[in-house]
Amino acid sequence: RHGQPDRWVRTTCPYCGTGCELDLGLTDGRITESRPVLDSVVSRGHLCVKGRYAFGFQEAEDRVTRPMVRRNGAWEEVSWDEALDAAAVALRQAVMNAGPGGVGVLASSRATNEENYLTQKFARLALGTHNVDCCARVCHAPSATGLGQVLGTGAATNSFADIERAAMLLVVGANATENHPIVGARIRQRARAGVPLVVIDPRRTELAAEATVHLALRPGTNLPLFQALARVILDEGLADLAFIQSRTEGLEAFVTSLQAWTPERAAAACGVAAEDIRRAARLYATSKPAMCLHGLGVTEHIQGTDGVMALAHLALLTGNLGLPGAGVNPLRGQNNVQGSAQMGCEPTRLTGYRPLARALADHLPVWGAALPEAPGLTAMGMLDAAGEGRLRALLVLGYDVLLSHADARTTAENLHGLEALVVVDLFMTETARAFGTVFLPAASPFEKEGTFMNGERRVQRVRQALPPKGDSRSDREILCALAERLGAGGPFRFPDAESVWNEIRQVWPDVQGITYARLEREGGIQWPCPDESHPGTAVLHAEGFPGGGRAAFRLLDYTPSAQVATDTHPWLLNTGRSLFHFNAATMTGRTRNGHLRPDNGLELHPADAASLGVVDGEAVTVTSRHGSFTLLAHVTDRVRPGEPFATFHSVPAFVNQATGPGRDRHTGTPEYKVTAVALRKA
Template structure:
């Protein structure tokens, strides 16, 4: 909370600031700029440059404004002749060693502005020995370094990587990436924070040096993971040339990961398709929009005439805006009359929505990211946020470095696992026994929150009886971990409050993914970690708008707002002026099953690559081959389009449209058009509207802009009724529920009650082992996941220089297993399951346990999903990507 208002006098003016505010920031808030070189609002004060010294009445020596808190009645002078002379002298000393050549390097930099303001010019020369080795994005020439230390501090205090360090002493003081010849030789994660804060250009984005300062900046949301970082995109000559973090963003707090900062190059990739195509006689041919839309509409009409609404389906995009997804499900239900609509939430976090929905009544995160800094304990289950959600991961890491205990549940020794107070590494497929055993300890040792259980839950007796048999020893034997570690984790989670849990696909992508999420929610209920700041159960959502695509109704059994069909059909019928289909439809995997059975004739696929993304790729391909028409809306010729597409409609990119996204903490945020659509590409909304016209449903899709689409969605879902585009433009992101324009939004769910009333009910859970068990023929258990530098099928990232930071997928294998197979670093390994095979290069590492290799899955060439199996979660149908029995052979 802001402190009391402090009043002071600066340069003869009466000003005010909250108590605890440093004088430098207080002056800035009141339009008074004090020179500084070492200060950055993201960092703790360092007072190393001394340029911000000011005169304060009653003090013998001028203090640094960056480290001086405001005091009531303080009288300050910021620009006296003595101070200005001192600053000029300090700048002259610094400039004496800076190169006079290549002044463009400092263009727009704070140091250049100071030199110009004080009439000081650089007098030094460039030193060849200070040029660092090449990096794909960062140009480092320490000839321009003034040893302000901002790179050292931001790497430590924000990113937490500690790559940059001080070297030397006195006049020889400088910085270095750990004494290495360049950043590529270090553990640098290429977040670019050092370049972003560097005031001189010593560390600079190579794109800026090559192309100059952007002409304009447009604020939007990063198109990668579901964290929802705000980013300012720089545009020059009609192209995106740069990205920088938004300092005021409540989500990212002035930080970006490598993908958010540098992963925009796909927008202008040479193989991007910007004109429609039709496949004729097995060959893709260019077509006009009129021809392509007519062909797509004709194919859909033909399928409807042969098999009715059950013969067509729509796969919507978790990369598209909320407005486009709203139109996609409306298109399916009204233009096609089919209930068969789904999105990629099916293959990732559908179990989160189901498990949290069954337990709490709302299938979304209970708390926001701001609660990371409020939690007394953090628990991360089946997630690797420092690689997959790096901004959230960095915030967790900083809390752990500050002394907050951390529990990590993950088969691999991830970066956070190395920092964890307790790391539980269960065998893949045994999450449920582990979580049940933690519940047994909490109940058995009297650690549950009895008052919370009595006031806000039901069914505790039956639940307690159901977990009584799950002793830590029983679970430890199944999970391959120590019983005492289970007890220690349970005790920490139950006694350090508030405790905040995050989870990812390592919990959901299992045959009992929904039960795993439910078990985690049970732990929160047992300990009263629900409805409090710093607590709750929070899924880390994968794609930029996977939360929004499901909430907008791209789900076969739910309408807008993830509202049940029976409960929301009436309001949708009123708003739409037409009845949605009656029953629930097929999910994404079931639609493709139906294609293989001849029941599904035509599929519209928007921003989704099921052939590459779905498990058991050989069966997926065989089923897709049963379609008569496959209409693809995308930026690139995906593997699905390449093999089975019949019409290709080129889509506008995330940087070429207006609308909103919904991040993993339920925050709705504005997406803004940065550049116009390339070539003839069109937004998903435009494409769907034009298709609807040709199908005779055009009257339902005539909207003047994205804001009008959103306004209609607000009418169907009361929880977002108070969130308008205009409000988002004024205030920034808002977390739903937000039922009225005057409502502040809801950072913490379930503080007063639950959607179904004051109480929720525990649900006893029964464990069922996965059939994907190792045996003599397939002795290893394969796990899969993403790495830091690529995203999902790498459709976007492999079309950037990020591929130079991670050139290929790898198979992590324990050194003992590698030795037994005579494998060394880089050797090709054939990984074969009962379902298929792929080849990756070996990377021996003790991050994985013996018998449990791990593969990343970004490369279409590797096609890891050839080997993953047909197992699906019993409730949601989410694939069992995380458990596959395999055998390994040197390739």
């Protein structure tokens, strides 16, 4: 039929961790359409505005498609051989001068599983360092660590389909209708059908407006609220004692530790009503199964990991684990956040998110080389080390460090300490522009084969629709070529993505049963899937917790954030994303979405706008103790007075100039969600 694409290629959406499948329509060798997959188990015939329209970035005019080396301060296009030689020399030099600890590698949660696996293998085998991390560090690292501490595994316990099985939904720090729209729509549908919904969020998000109880807490006070919920469940005799006795340990000390957190005390700390805390606790504890879904509003705080542990405690107290419609489920931000850490892009863990000590033995026969036992540095640790001169060179794939790390001034100072920065990306990132020494142009997600792992542990195929633009190459080709130049080519001879996946299956037993052939036949499969006859696992912990052990209640201390409102900085800034754009808008900003909503701006309560003399659309300068930025005001009562909200999609605005140096005490994840600021009309 006239106007129909010539052919369709089925792949997985490159944006959020929902992992919707989509069909890309190609006309005359260009992507001209993206349509939903009717029988997809994840998206069930739907796509959000990002999946539907955000596919043009790969042909943007400013895409970098030739390798480049910086000479005398200016970028020069060079051949691949020259660029790869320059990168290899720089990395080798850093190892010679400062030892293997003098180099680091940062991976991308937007790259495929196969690419992430090769990235950490490259760091460990070709460079000899565990200094490898991924951008999960700045979002969901606390989910993996917190759930690991309590439940023994860091992945989402349940499936998105459980949203329809839950008798109650608890949504915490997650603006799902904008950031995971297909998941958010399912939650909203259930709420409208009468399923109780409790939302914990400082903002009146779309889901909060539908909620049975909305706890609009003060930013930075998650932990007191979660502890008070636990205390109400125990005090009112709502705990599932049979579950606790048979499946957990550490309750007694935990109960004692909760004594301080009466609903009244938590209410005062959080700025909510004590009676609402009780109502929320009763709803969660008495509607079984109850499903908890959380987002970055939990993790991006100095108590991020503690907050995740506290949510896991609520599930343990009420027996909401190991059954459909329940569990604790992080809504992963980027398409492959689950996969990047799971593949081993983590300084203390190897593939399968297994601690170094336990997994080294599995890797030895496959990799054919022993690895150092001492762990490496996190992304934040690597940046700190660069600032101190201990880290000399960094290889960064698909990760705009300067733009995305909090406290940009310190990030820039640290990056300045590097002797070499090799960037593998689609565009001239702000990091590359300011500090890059070699630029290796990468293939886009539409130009390569592989797999992504969505937020419910489902491995799904990424299929090539286009040839790589210009001279760009897949990360697999780039990493293998670099390894050859470093004299470590032997373990990096992979003819295609499938051969990489097959090696992953050898070192990580939980995905042994997932083959490309099965993914073609059956669609996505959820791990654990230990053999090829296994259907995959929709619900974790149905048989117990890892190692035959028990889940553990942990004792949590509350240390309030240093970011408190003062006379000079009386507002508390929150940051996040919006429906039309994704993170720094590197991709969405170069698509039709860029025109649909070019700038999302600064949400400001009408009372604040009036006090500043600002009307909708006028520029406001936001200044913290760390720096400042300017955005256009969007006056709305979605936010509370005194608590503006900024999206970080605008590169010129560069919101992280104002966010602070606070970090989660367990994982180092930055405190993006609360910064004391002053506002003025620009």
